[in-house]
Amino acid sequence: MNQLLFFAGLKEAAGTENVNMDLAGLTVEEVKKKVFEVYPSEQLQTSMVAVNEEFAGQEHKIEEGDTIAFLPPVSGG
Amino acid sequence: MNGKQVWVTEEPLSPGEIISRVTRRDAGAINTFIGTVREFTKGKKTLYLHYEAYPAMAEKKLQQIADEIEKQWPGTTTVMAHRTGRLDITDIAVVIAVSTPHRDASYAASRYAIERIKEIVPIWKKEHWEDGEEWIGNQKETKPGVPTKEESR
Numbered sequence: 001m002n003q004l005l006f007f008a009g010l011k012e013a014a015g016t017e018n019v020n021m022d023l024a025g026l027t028v029e030e031v032k033k034k035v036f037e038v039y040p041s042e043q044l045q046t047s048m049v050a051v052n053e054e055f056a057g058q059e060h061k062i063e064e065g066d067t068i069a070f071l072p073p074v075s076g077g
Numbered sequence: 078m079n080g081k082q083v084w085v086t087e088e089p090l091s092p093g094e095i096i097s098r099v100t101r102r103d104a105g106a107i108n109t110f111i112g113t114v115r116e117f118t119k120g121k122k123t124l125y126l127h128y129e130a131y132p133a134m135a136e137k138k139l140q141q142i143a144d145e146i147e148k149q150w151p152g153t154t155t156v157m158a159h160r161t162g163r164l165d166i167t168d169i170a171v172v173i174a175v176s177t178p179h180r181d182a183s184y185a186a187s188r189y190a191i192e193r194i195k196e197i198v199p200i201w202k203k204e205h206w207e208d209g210e211e212w213i214g215n216q217k218e219t220k221p222g223v224p225t226k227e228e229s230r
Contacts, residue, residue, distance in 0.1 A: 005131070007129060007131055007199065007201060008129055008201035008203070008212045008214075009201075009212035009214070012212075046214075050131075050134055050199070053131075053133055053134040053137055054134075054137075055197075069131055069134065069199075071131065071199050072201060072212065072214050073214035074195065074196070074197070074198060074199055074200060074201060074214070075195070075200070075201050075202045075212070075213040075214050076128070076130070076135075076159060076170075076171070076194055076195065076198050076199075076200025076201070076202065077112050077159075077170070077171050077191055077194045077195045077198075077200075
């Protein structure tokens, strides 16, 4: 099982801040497509993905137990 | 006092306390950047801001920035704190304090820290106006997707 986290505008669009899905074996790119089917928010397309609190590229493979966070463009400071 | 070099908190930030953490005998300069909540942005009046963070990752990325600074300007001590939750006009959102042997590096390292925060630290702000609200994003106009190696280093 994998935990998905949504933040900021994406959290509001999805209507939830975390959800569990089985995504092991998929790439980040595939995960984005799969999550988009459930939460069709345009913001998913512009979001960065972090796996276990580290930025991950499109080809990064998800493993069992990984935490996957969807991060809209940041605006701290 | 939490003994940390970087942190994210809902509590008000104390610049004096953060400066004291970088104060040391071999520093000849301390540079402090204090980011505050501005009332007007492009003519639009902000009532207050709401900051949200992915706290665990935000602290990791702040630490990464502190490490990058130490590499680029050896002998620098960096302490950074970012506040989250509701912030009113003039409240302090972020404090960066750096101490260096000489002043040039203190300006450069301080500037580097705030620019990097705006690139790679997962913190978001929402502006609240009299007639609405909006999450602010992409102030640096970076491209969507993964930060380049250079950016995420």
